[in-house]
Amino acid sequence: MxxxxxxxxxxxxxxxxxxxxxxxxxxxxxxxxxxxxxxxxxxxxxxxxxxxxxxxxxxxxxxxxxxxxxxxxxxxxxxxxxxxxxxxxxxxxxxxxxxAWVPAPGQTWVHVDAVQEAAAVLPAGADVLLTTGHTGLDTFLDRDDCHIHVRVIERPDLPLPDHAELIVSRPPYTVDGEMALMRRHGITHVVSKNSGGAQTAAKLEAAQNMGVTVIMIGRxxxxxxxxxxxxxxxxxxxxxxxxxx
The missing domain is CATH 3.40.50.720 (NAD(P)-binding Rossmann-like Domain)
Structure with missing residues (x-):
């Protein structure tokens, strides 16, 4: 066949x-x-x-x-x-x-339908771990009242403004590693697409352990x-x- x-x-x-x-x-x-x-x-x-x-x-x-x-x-x-x-x-x-991923017992996510909505619900002053890839990146970078930590596998083409920081890394990730990253950067919010799978799920458990808000973009x-x-x-x-x- x-x-x-x-x-x-x-x-x-x-x-x-x-x-x-x-x-x-x-x-x-x-x-x-x-x-x-x-x-x-x-x-x-x-x-x-x-x-x-x-x-x-x-x-x-x-x-x-x-x-x-x-x-x-x-x-x-x-x-x-x-x-x-x-x-x-x-x-x-x-x-x-x-x-798809689902919230762990006792965990509440902020569910949104699109990148634009995810960027809009971020509060001013948030320290954001952005894990949504290259698509729609400019929408989040427009939020110059937040500090955006952009984690991607490959460096994006567009230059990052002063309020953004680039993290280039490749999964899989561990819960301990994700907690250390969130602690090091003072992360208050994780923005994610609901990609599912085990390779990048550790950020969700880490966020729960650290009291970090998860904003989840629907499929x-x-x-x-x-x-x-x-x-x-x-x-x-x-x-x-x-x-x-």
């Missing part, structure tokens, strides 16, 4: 490696935003497709049998395009969506797909789709 994985996550890499090991012809597509990414087994495609028409054309030309969306929960446009392309081509789509809603919450379930779904066809 020839499978195209829209990747960029650790789970996409794990899925590709396991599918290749069982004899499937797998191509992983990466957006190309991350320099020196850890590459999966199998074929590799880098860069955008050119919207829905481009993705449809690629699926047909490459004779793809199954499409897997294993991108980040906040990947946005590519996940929307995957639904449209699967519908247009008739190729079955499996979406891997890691389970976007995508179109219909066979959605699974584990690599095992994705493999089972792909095998089931193959059996049914």
């Amino acid at each position: 020839k499978i195209l994985i829209l990747g960029g996550t650790a789970e996409a890499r794990q899925l590709a490696n396991r599918l290749v090991a069982t004899g499937h012809d797998v191509i992983t597509s990466l957006a190309g935003r991350t320099q020196d990414p850890i590459l999966p087994e199998g074929g590799l495609r880098m860069g955008p497709f050119g919207g829905i028409p481009g993705l449809c054309a690629y699926l047909r030309a490459a004779q793809i049998d199954r499409l897997v969306d294993a991108t980040h929960p906040y990947a946005g446009l590519i996940s929307i395009n995957a639904v449209a392309a699967a519908t247009a081509t008739g190729i079955p789509l499996v979406r891997y969506m890691r389970p 976007p809603v995508y179109g219909p797909a066979l959605e699974v919450a584990s690599v095992d379930a994705a493999i089972a779904a792909l095998n089931g789709a193959a059996t049914e066809s």
Whole structure:
């Protein structure tokens, strides 16, 4: 079976490696935003497709049998395009969506729907650990009445103003390490997307232990797909789709 994985996550890499090991012809597509990414087994495609028409054309030309969306929960446009392309081509789509984080017992998060809302609810004078990546960064940097600690895997293109500090680091993180960081910088608020997964969850337990407020940005809603919450379930779904066809 020839499978195209829209990747960029650790789970996409794990899925590709396991599918290749069982004899499937797998191509992983990466957006190309991350320099020196850890590459999966199998074929590799880098860069955008050119919207829905481009993705449809690629699926047909490459004779793809199954499409897997294993991108980040906040990947946005590519996940929307995957639904449209699967519908247009008739190729079955499996979406891997890691389970969302939920507050621990006794913990209360400030839930918001968008980056703009998250930036707006920050109180003046807040010391913020911002863990939302590059998208929407300028919205938070506009809050010059706060001190913004921007944690990213790779340095952003835009220069940071005086009230912002850059922290370049790569997960996984530990609770002890996150608590030490929050203590060192006097963090009062953590802003996060609800990405789920274990690699960056430590900040949430650390925030609870330190009495730090968590502002959680909700996930976007995508179109219909066979959605699974584990690599095992994705493999089972792909095998089931193959059996049914």
